[in-house]
Amino acid sequence: MIKLLRIDNKTSRVFSVKDKTVQHREVPGVSVIYRVLRNYDKFLLENPFSYVYNIGIGVSRSREKLSRETESRLKDLQLRCDLIDTIWEYHWCFIENTKIERHNENTKILSYEANKVYEELCDKQFEVRNENARSHFNSMQDAIMRSDNPLEVFNKGMSSYMVIA
Amino acid sequence: MSLIVYANHFTPPLREYFWQSRAGVFPPVQCYVSRCKYKPNLFETVLTCQSIDELREIRHNSLTWEECMNKRAAEILKLDGKIYVLYSGGVDSVGIVCSIIKNFSTEDLKRVTLLCTPSSVVEFPSFFNLLVKKIKIEYLNTFIEGYTRDGYVVSGMLGDLFFSEPGMTEKAFELGIAREPYKEGMIKLLSFYSEEYGKRLFDWLEPIVDESLYDINSTLDFISWLYFTQLYQKVQLAHLSQKGNFEDLSSYSKVINFFDTLDFQLWGIENHSKITYNSMKDYKRDSKIYINSVFKNDWYLENKQKFPSYFYFMFGTSFIDAIDENWNVIDLETAMDYCRD
Numbered sequence: 001m002i003k004l005l006r007i008d009n010k011t012s013r014v015f016s017v018k019d020k021t022v023q024h025r026e027v028p029g030v031s032v033i034y035r036v037l038r039n040y041d042k043f044l045l046e047n048p049f050s051y052v053y054n055i056g057i058g059v060s061r062s063r064e065k066l067s068r069e070t071e072s073r074l075k076d077l078q079l080r081c082d083l084i085d086t087i088w089e090y091h092w093c094f095i096e097n098t099k100i101e102r103h104n105e106n107t108k109i110l111s112y113e114a115n116k117v118y119e120e121l122c123d124k125q126f127e128v129r130n131e132n133a134r135s136h137f138n139s140m141q142d143a144i145m146r147s148d149n150p151l152e153v154f155n156k157g158m159s160s161y162m163v164i165a
Numbered sequence: 166m167s168l169i170v171y172a173n174h175f176t177p178p179l180r181e182y183f184w185q186s187r188a189g190v191f192p193p194v195q196c197y198v199s200r201c202k203y204k205p206n207l208f209e210t211v212l213t214c215q216s217i218d219e220l221r222e223i224r225h226n227s228l229t230w231e232e233c234m235n236k237r238a239a240e241i242l243k244l245d246g247k248i249y250v251l252y253s254g255g256v257d258s259v260g261i262v263c264s265i266i267k268n269f270s271t272e273d274l275k276r277v278t279l280l281c282t283p284s285s286v287v288e289f290p291s292f293f294n295l296l297v298k299k300i301k302i303e304y305l306n307t308f309i310e311g312y313t314r315d316g317y318v319v320s321g322m323l324g325d326l327f328f329s330e331p332g333m334t335e336k337a338f339e340l341g342i343a344r345e346p347y348k349e350g351m352i353k354l355l356s357f358y359s360e361e362y363g364k365r366l367f368d369w370l371e372p373i374v375d376e377s378l379y380d381i382n383s384t385l386d387f388i389s390w391l392y393f394t395q396l397y398q399k400v401q402l403a404h405l406s407q408k409g410n411f412e413d414l415s416s417y418s419k420v421i422n423f424f425d426t427l428d429f430q431l432w433g434i435e436n437h438s439k440i441t442y443n444s445m446k447d448y449k450r451d452s453k454i455y456i457n458s459v460f461k462n463d464w465y466l467e468n469k470q471k472f473p474s475y476f477y478f479m480f481g482t483s484f485i486d487a488i489d490e491n492w493n494v495i496d497l498e499t500a501m502d503y504c505r506d
Contacts, residue, residue: 106287111294117302118286118293124304125283 083144083154087137167209168503169492170399171196172406172484194366197395203372205395208503211490214398217376220430224378227431230451231458237423238264242273244421247316251305252279252296254288256449256456256469257324261423262292263459266299280305280312289469292460309404310411313419322403323424327433328440328449329385330392335445337384343442347374350384379437389437401425406484414492 102122110118140157144150173195198210200217228236238261241248250265252258265277278301279285286293296302312318325331336357337343342350348367356363370391374381377390404410405417440451446468457466487500 102283104287106290109290109294110286111297114286114290114294114297117297118283121281121283121286121302121304124306128304128306 080144080150083150084141087140087144087154087157091133091137166503167211167490168198168487168495168500169211169213169490170198170402170406171208171210171487171500171503172399172402173486173497173500193396193399196399198398199373200394200397201373201376203376204505205370205373206505208487208500209505210398210503212398214401214425215427215430217378217394220427220434221378223427224431224434227435228428230432230436231455233426233428233432234260234264234455235268236428237426238268241265241317241319241421241423242269244317246276247312248277248319249303249312249316250277250279250319251309251321252281252285253321254281254285254293255321256452257321257424258285259289259292260324260452260456261319261321262296262300263456267459274300276316277301278303280318289465291462292465295460308410309420310413310416313416316419318404318420320404320420320422321424322422323397323400323429324449324452326393326397326400326424327429328452329389329442330396331445331448333388333392334385334442334448337388338444343385344383347381347384347387351387354384354388378434385442386437393433402488405488408485414488414494 107115107118136157140153143153143157147153194205195207197206198212199206200212200214200220202216202218204210227233248265250258250261252262262279265274269277279296281302282305309318333354334343337350337354340353340357342353344350345353348371351370352364352367354363355366359366373390373394374387376394379386379390381387381390399406401422402417404420405414411417436451442448450466453466453469457463485494486497487495487503489495489503
């Protein structure tokens with residue numbers, strides 16, 4: 001699960017530092033996350049760029065200075081970020097699984113020419129499915145950040161994930 | 166006003182045996198569009214296909230399966246523009262491609278493109294070895310409407326309809342009731358799907374037998390007739406029912422369901438009693454014999470079983486709720502207005 005969120009206005013990327021597989025990915029919804037962060041507390045504006053904040057375990061001393069309201073908002077933000085991280089983890093697993101499914105007993109009897117076409121179809125399917133899943137999860141991510149009920153958005157979005165998969 | 170299709174697998178809780186039971190999931194009773202005078206439908210519907218009475222009137226000695234296939238291929242050949250075949254690798258689409266190979270010249274074949282995914286290759290790989298040498302292959306990377314702009318899309322939908330509903334047929338073999346008298350067999354089968362309401366569901370459906378065009382004795386006979394009379398239209402409009410396939414529903418006129426002809430329907434009616442069913446390996450045997458005449462493969466002929474190719478082939482399994490008789494896509498709430506009393 002994502003525990004460390006870094007916002008960087010130069011690269012507009014979200015880094016999942018503890019995630020070994022998805023270390024560095026572009027997330028179009030980052031501006032939304034940034035806007036939410038910026039509104040939480042003046043504290044968060046002190047050094048918003050290249051700022052690293054440990055959302056998950058809250059070891060930052062500065063966190064002790066937060067008001068109760070801000071603390072509550074941060075918990076809410078933590079939930080949203082965890083949900084977003086989860087959907088991208090699923091996305092990553094989906095991509096990995098799609099790669100693994102490529103060969104089986106049936107494909108062994110393909111001629112060289114047919115196998116070449118088959119590989120092209122696999123590549124294309126991978127590309128298209130990945131793109132569709134990415135688009136689906138981007139929408140989910142945006143909705144999770146905006147909704148009053150992020151868990152409901154998450155549950156609905158993940159249940160329709162099978163459609164994509 | 167009526168619907169032409171209800172595609173949502175959610176069963177409205179209007180009749181107790183349509184819900185709180187597995188019958189609401191399968192068989193999809195809520196999606197029935199009856200071609201009979203008797204209507205077990207949940208919704209008011211109008212037909213986009215022939216009624217059973219119309220078929221009864223025009224009934225005549227049908228062509229052989231091979232003649233039906235070749236005649237249809239000749240009709241497809243006359244279409245102006247590109248011909249995109251949805252190739253899943255299943256028996257129906259393999260049969261279509263065989264008919265095209267058999268009836269099209271090398272020059273004609275240049276107009277044909279097979280729309281595939283990797284699963285199209287895997288289901289019948291030795292046949293694919295032949296296809297790559299003869300026909301252009303493309304990945305099905307857009308929704309179907311896109312292909313109708315410069316040609317026609319040929320689909321294998323409805324290929325099951327002249328044989329039997331594969332899921333229920335397989336279950337009937339599993340339960341050992343395939344050859345039982347239909348009254349006993351169907352109650353057992355429907356009770357498998359809905360232990361509590363199986364008998365009542367059968368009573369609700371049984372009057373369709375009074376309008377049958379062939380003798381209905383066994384469970385398999387009943388399943389075939391149920392499928393042919395109640396689900397033909399839903400399957401006929403299946404591509405349209407899939408969410409996102411079409412923005413402009415009029416484009417559907419350029420989707421050619423290969424098996425959607427009177428010839429195939431009459432073949433199914435006339436030959437029903439001759440269709441051999443000892444196990445699922447016999448499923449669509451006539452179709453496999455035709456395939457074997459073009460691409461000899463004895464293993465395929467004797468062993469190929471039904472595989473739900475469509476769902477693996479097509480991208481997505483998300484459906485619209487319903488379409489009204491003016492061909493407007495409507496949502497679930499609006500569709501409820503079309504429920505029968």
